[in-house]
Amino acid sequence: MWHDMLALPVPVLEKVLRTAFVYALVLLIFRFTGKRSMAAMNTFDFVVLFLLSNVVQNAIIGPDDSVTGGAIGAITLIAMNAALTRWLATDDRAARLLEGTSSPIVEDGSLIPGTLRRLSIRREEMANAVRLHDGDSIDEVQTARLEPSGQLLIVLKPAARAATKGELDQIGERLAAIEQLLSRRPS
Structure with missing residues (x-):
């Protein structure tokens, strides 16, 4: 029993090479099929992810179902x-090549034509992202871009931005000063 669990029917180097090859292949497939973060995945993306793990399993493990083989693959x-x-954190060129660059979506309140379709973003997703950033519509967006990580970064136009705590504190201080001046005036 122990022998069957731990014996390797496939050489260790073959196991490592199979795993490395499949890892690189899946990485390239995801790199060239679009930008989506885990948070932005929809039901179809999850189905593909689950099925993909099953599809490539035999390519990684080969005829090996031992615990040792699984440990080597992991x-x-x-x-x-x-x-x-670590490499991508230190090499900007490699990061651009493997992760891509950000993609502009909105410029000065206008969608860049064709961008949503090219990036596989629905108008409803974009409108929801604007609302999550406290905007009411795309017209209020100064810039929006999809980062290589799949994160959607939105900057609202200054007039559409919510007041910060610091700005509200300044208004409160000004009102207090006005009240103080008004209280000093003779009635």
Whole structure:
């Protein structure tokens, strides 16, 4: 029993190479199919993700179903991901190549033509993102862009921005000064 669980029917190097190849392939597929963060994933994205793990499983494990083989595959995936993450944190060119660059969506209250379709963003998603940033409509957006991480960054026009706590404090101080001046005036 222990022998079956721990014996490797596939050489360790083959296991590492299979895992590395599938990791690189899936990374490239996701890189060239669009920008979506985990928070922005819809039901269809989750279905693809779950099925994808099953589809590539045999390519990674081959004829090996041992615990040792699974551990080698898991360690390889985690090590590759850690190394890639560290590399991208220090090399801007590699980050641009592998992650892409931000994509502008809105400029001065107007959608850039064709951008929503190209980025697979529905108008409702964009309108909801504007509301989440305290805006009422796209007309109030100064700029919006989709980051390589899938995060949607929205900057409202100055007139559409909500007042900050500091601005409200300044208004309160001014009102207090006016009240003080008015209280000093003879009636």
